[in-house]
Amino acid sequence: MCIYLSIYLSIYLSIYLSIYLSIYLSIYLSIYLSVFSLLICELYQLSRPDLFRGEAFIDGKWVQNGKTFPVYEPSTGEVLGDVASMSRSDFVTGIKSADVGFREYSSTTTAHYRAALLKKWYDLIISNKDDIATILVLENGKTFSEAVGEVVYAASFVSWFAEEATRAYGDVIPSSMPNTTVFTLKQPVGVCGIITPWNFPAAMITRKIAPALAVGCSVVIKPPSETPYTAAALVKLAIEAGIPPRVIQLIPTKDRDAATELCTNPIVKKISFTGSTKVGIFLSKLAMGTMKKVSMELGGNAPFIVFDDADIDLAVQAAMVCKFRCSGQTCVCANRILVHKKLLPEFTKKLIAEVSKLKVGFGLDKTTTQGPLVNRGGVDKVNQHIEDAVSKGAKLELGGIIPKDVNQNGFFIAPTILTGVTKDMLVANDETFGPLAPVFGFDSEDEAVSLANDTEFGLAGYFFSKDVNRILRVASRLECGLVGVNTGKISAAESPFGGVKESGVGREGSKYGLAEYYIIKAVTIGNTNA
Ligand SMILES: *[C@@H]1O[C@H](CO)[C@@H](O)[C@H](O)[C@H]1NC(C)=O
Ligand SMILES: *[C@@H]1O[C@H](CO)[C@@H](O)[C@H](O)[C@H]1NC(C)=O
Numbered sequence: 001m002c003i004y005l006s007i008y009l010s011i012y013l014s015i016y017l018s019i020y021l022s023i024y025l026s027i028y029l030s031i032y033l034s035v036f037s038l039l040i041c042e043l044y045q046l047s048r049p050d051l052f053r054g055e056a057f058i059d060g061k062w063v064q065n066g067k068t069f070p071v072y073e074p075s076t077g078e079v080l081g082d083v084a085s086m087s088r089s090d091f092v093t094g095i096k097s098a099d100v101g102f103r104e105y106s107s108t109t110t111a112h113y114r115a116a117l118l119k120k121w122y123d124l125i126i127s128n129k130d131d132i133a134t135i136l137v138l139e140n141g142k143t144f145s146e147a148v149g150e151v152v153y154a155a156s157f158v159s160w161f162a163e164e165a166t167r168a169y170g171d172v173i174p175s176s177m178p179n180t181t182v183f184t185l186k187q188p189v190g191v192c193g194i195i196t197p198w199n200f201p202a203a204m205i206t207r208k209i210a211p212a213l214a215v216g217c218s219v220v221i222k223p224p225s226e227t228p229y230t231a232a233a234l235v236k237l238a239i240e241a242g243i244p245p246r247v248i249q250l251i252p253t254k255d256r257d258a259a260t261e262l263c264t265n266p267i268v269k270k271i272s273f274t275g276s277t278k279v280g281i282f283l284s285k286l287a288m289g290t291m292k293k294v295s296m297e298l299g300g301n302a303p304f305i306v307f308d309d310a311d312i313d314l315a316v317q318a319a320m321v322c323k324f325r326c327s328g329q330t331c332v333c334a335n336r337i338l339v340h341k342k343l344l345p346e347f348t349k350k351l352i353a354e355v356s357k358l359k360v361g362f363g364l365d366k367t368t369t370q371g372p373l374v375n376r377g378g379v380d381k382v383n384q385h386i387e388d389a390v391s392k393g394a395k396l397e398l399g400g401i402i403p404k405d406v407n408q409n410g411f412f413i414a415p416t417i418l419t420g421v422t423k424d425m426l427v428a429n430d431e432t433f434g435p436l437a438p439v440f441g442f443d444s445e446d447e448a449v450s451l452a453n454d455t456e457f458g459l460a461g462y463f464f465s466k467d468v469n470r471i472l473r474v475a476s477r478l479e480c481g482l483v484g485v486n487t488g489k490i491s492a493a494e495s496p497f498g499g500v501k502e503s504g505v506g507r508e509g510s511k512y513g514l515a516e517y518y519i520i521k522a523v524t525i526g527n528t529n530a
Pocket of ligand 2: 178
């Protein structure tokens with residue numbers, strides 16, 4: 001609709017303006033104005049259009065360098081806008097400026113002062129949550145209610161770490177040497193390189209930079225090229241909250257090579273990355289060249305086990321949340337649904353009934369409950385997993401198609417259920433990252449646990465049971481960093497989030513998330529003659 005409006009406007013304006021101006025000038029002017037109106041129209045919901053920006057924020061200024069990359073709107077496949085694609089030298093400039101920012105910020109602020117800044121930032125995020133959520137829907141595709149939920153969740157890390165900053169206690173340690181005192185100082189690690197993913201464009205930024213800013217670090221953020229606008233909105237509000245400009249640098253780029261400057265530049269002391277295991281291992285190797293501290297939140301292949309003593313309705317509800325939230329594009333998504341063979345028919349029937357209720361469409365439409373995937377590649381991967389499973393004997397129970405009543409150029413795929421899935425199929429070994437629920441059957445607890453652990457990943461795992469002994473036993477046997485028992489909701493600011501095995505190192509959120517951004521210095525005072 002916005003397109004037609006802007007074409008109409010540009011023709012109308014060029015005819016009208018040509019009465020007064022030369023024909024070329026009027027065509028030029030009218031096209032310019034129409035493009036602008038197209039943007040505003042697209043963003044008609046924004047009460048603060050200035051939050052929608054495509055520049056980098058380097059050394060305290062919003063800048064461009066002439067090069068751009070397009071950002072797509074996943075429900076139409078059309079270009080939402082062009083964002084500055086910065087070069088390696090821009091990263092070098094940003095890192096140097098962040099170093100100056102770090103030295104000043106860490107030496108002139110108290111934890112209480114930094115907490116106050118973060119609380120102001122929190123308030124600004126909450127008061128602009130509808131605008132941020134709208135931008136998030138336009139670039140990521142998730143539904144508006146999911147987006148608002150994400151923004152509130154993103155803000156919760158800011159308030160959590162504002163409070164934690166003032167409670168970063170050290171230790172006083174009884175010394176083995178006479179007349180000696182040993183104590184610890186927690187000091188900010190320095191300039192942090194922050195590389196974030198597109199599936200949670202807001203929360204994955206705050207979960208990393210709120211603890212960094214809380215302890216006195218500065219950050220250089222490389223936002224995902226699919227969803228850079230949400231990052232810019234958050235940075236704009238952080239600066240408004242009074243966070244010193246050089247302490248936050250935001251550098252979008254399509255040039256992955258330029259972004260690796262964050263991992264090789266010796267000024268950067270810490271890298272925090274969320275994304276695929278492959279890229280995480282690559283970046284970690286680079287970061288080890290100068291022994292940076294690293295946090296890696298990588299891929300998952302979460303098992304979701306329904307034991308024979310489970311509450312089936314509860315398990316189905318939880319499967320809906322942890323499989324279909326964000327159209328299945330979360331790293332803690334249930335990737336393999338393992339159901340005791342006794343419950344298989346009933347569970348499958350109830351799951352099909354619930355999934356059939358999902359309404360696929362544009363995220364800003366009120367009736368939509370399931371948005372598109374972020375890009376075409378995402379759709380292709382889901383299709384590949386479906387084709388591979390069906391060719392090896394799985395049964396397609398629901399979906400597997402592109403819904404008819406949506407924009408066919410958008411990145412849509414219908415929520416899909418496969419049964420009779422076995423461990424030789426692609427979907428059992430590779431993270432699908434889409435709305436595909438593969439259902440496996442099992443006979444015993446041992447079989448379920450061994451299927452669950454049979455992966456190089458170890459991020460989240462879920463299971464359903466009413467037996468307290470089984471709950472304790474299975475929770476300790478599952479090889480993963482996060483376990484959900486009788487629930488599909490496992491992440492919150494106060495709870496440590498992170499993986500084992502090839503799902504990564506380090507923890508985010510909680511008091512452990514703060515620890516990723518400071519170093520512990522041991523101070524020994526001898527000959528005190530006390
Ligand atoms: C997880 O399952 C694997 C495969 O059966 C097994 O080797 C491993 O011991 C299990 N882990 C634990 C902690 O029981
Ligand atoms: C500490 O130093 C004082 C003064 O030199 C000395 O009297 C005392 O014995 C020392 N304490 C210990 C535990 O050695």
